[in-house]
Amino acid sequence: MYESTLHFVEDEGLGAKGELRSGITRRTFVRAALAGGASLLAGRAAKLFAAASPSDNSTFSIGGDLPVNRLGFGAMRLTGENIWGWPPDRENARKVLRRALELGANLIDTADAYGPETDELLIAEALYPYPKELVIATKGGQIRPGPEQWVPRGDPEYLKQCVDKSLKRLKLERIDLYQLHRIDPKVLMEDSLGALKEAQSAGKIRHIGLSEVSPEQVERARKTVPIVTVQNRYNITDRKWENTLSYCEKEQIGFMPWAPVGGTRGMTNATLEKAAKDHGVTIYQLGLAWLLHRSSVILPIPGTSSLAHLEENMAARKIQLTEEEWKTIDALASRA
Numbered sequence: 001m002y003e004s005t006l007h008f009v010e011d012e013g014l015g016a017k018g019e020l021r022s023g024i025t026r027r028t029f030v031r032a033a034l035a036g037g038a039s040l041l042a043g044r045a046a047k048l049f050a051a052a053s054p055s056d057n058s059t060f061s062i063g064g065d066l067p068v069n070r071l072g073f074g075a076m077r078l079t080g081e082n083i084w085g086w087p088p089d090r091e092n093a094r095k096v097l098r099r100a101l102e103l104g105a106n107l108i109d110t111a112d113a114y115g116p117e118t119d120e121l122l123i124a125e126a127l128y129p130y131p132k133e134l135v136i137a138t139k140g141g142q143i144r145p146g147p148e149q150w151v152p153r154g155d156p157e158y159l160k161q162c163v164d165k166s167l168k169r170l171k172l173e174r175i176d177l178y179q180l181h182r183i184d185p186k187v188l189m190e191d192s193l194g195a196l197k198e199a200q201s202a203g204k205i206r207h208i209g210l211s212e213v214s215p216e217q218v219e220r221a222r223k224t225v226p227i228v229t230v231q232n233r234y235n236i237t238d239r240k241w242e243n244t245l246s247y248c249e250k251e252q253i254g255f256m257p258w259a260p261v262g263g264t265r266g267m268t269n270a271t272l273e274k275a276a277k278d279h280g281v282t283i284y285q286l287g288l289a290w291l292l293h294r295s296s297v298i299l300p301i302p303g304t305s306s307l308a309h310l311e312e313n314m315a316a317r318k319i320q321l322t323e324e325e326w327k328t329i330d331a332l333a334s335r336a
């Protein structure tokens with residue numbers, strides 16, 4: 001049987017904008033924490049330790065020079081149905097993006113394939129001119145012949161024009177993090193990466209990441225270019241890529257788990273639902289807190305088109321699990 005002992009900490013200094021970080025007083029931050037916690041925990045048993053000191057692994061430096069708050073935002077869900085076209089309520093999508101920043105996310109993940117194109121355009125519509133702390137991570141290397149279709153395409157000429165087009169849509173002079181969305185089995189990996197290396201040398205890309213890759217593929221890719229992040233599907237109930245995560249931990253490469261709260265079907269697991277309820281949080285928050293505790297290289301990018309879900313997810317960074325609590329939850333998840 002659990003005790004409801006999840007700790008909520010206010011992470012002063014995690015605002016998306018520098019001025020919020022430096023301007024906040026202890027009194028205002030305690031009040032903010034209590035207000036945020038009150039709505040989150042209404043009628044629940046979890047404790048709120050507003051004055052606790054921030055955990056020292058709440059940020060991660062991508063490539064050694066891009067510090068981000070570890071809980072980011074995945075923008076894919078902001079497009080139309082099936083990640084196709086414009087969302088039915090475009091203003092809502094813009095609001096979600098702006099709110100994500102207000103809530104402390106300064107890593108936003110997108111791709112040219114989301115929409116396609118509309119996701120990147122929405123980000124620029126909502127957030128340009130960008131705060132200087134914001135890291136926009138985009139991807140190229142998958143084409144979308146139709147709403148349900150995702151096809152890897154990694155020939156160098158194609159990738160080069162992908163970079164140029166993303167720069168234009170995002171209104172950027174340089175993309176902080178450019179990820180190869182998929183390794184195209186029809187193209188030599190070194191050729192695809194060579195195109196990104198060229199874009200990097202030309203100053204169009206700052207850092208390069210990969211997606212859905214094994215440790216062996218990362219190792220091989222690193223012979224061509226430095227790889228600073230890996231984005232693989234991973235969450236509390238799906239640990240298929242545990243080996244890649246371990247590799248990233250060892251090498252201090254950022255690991256951005258996609259589907260961090262379960263992906264399209266969301267998180268459904270009766271045992272974890274109960275554990276979350278006992279702790280006075282939601283299963284989504286529990287899943288995110290589990291990820292943040294699992295490794296300091298993990299940068300979850302939960303996605304949503306709902307402002308309420310966004311608030312709920314971002315509040316998860318205030319949950320501090322003890323080692324014992326994490327292990328108990330981990331064991332429950334493995335059994336479920």
Ligand SMILES: NC(=O)c1ccc[n+]([C@@H]2O[C@H](COP(=O)([O-])OP(=O)(O)OC[C@H]3O[C@@H](n4cnc5c(N)ncnc54)[C@H](OP(=O)(O)O)[C@@H]3O)[C@@H](O)[C@H]2O)c1
Binds near residue numbers: 257
């Ligand atoms: N590299 C890749 O191949 C790849 C693949 C897929 C995704 N990604 C990236 O990873 C990000 C996250 O992945 P994802 O969107 O597939 O999975 P996810 O973040 O685990 O889950 C998103 C789904 O969960 C729902 N959801 C989110 N928070 C919720 C909450 N608090 N309560 C109830 N439902 C909630 C969302 O619906 P609502 O909109 O209704 O909240 C949405 O359907 C994407 O945005 C994208 O940037 C990358």
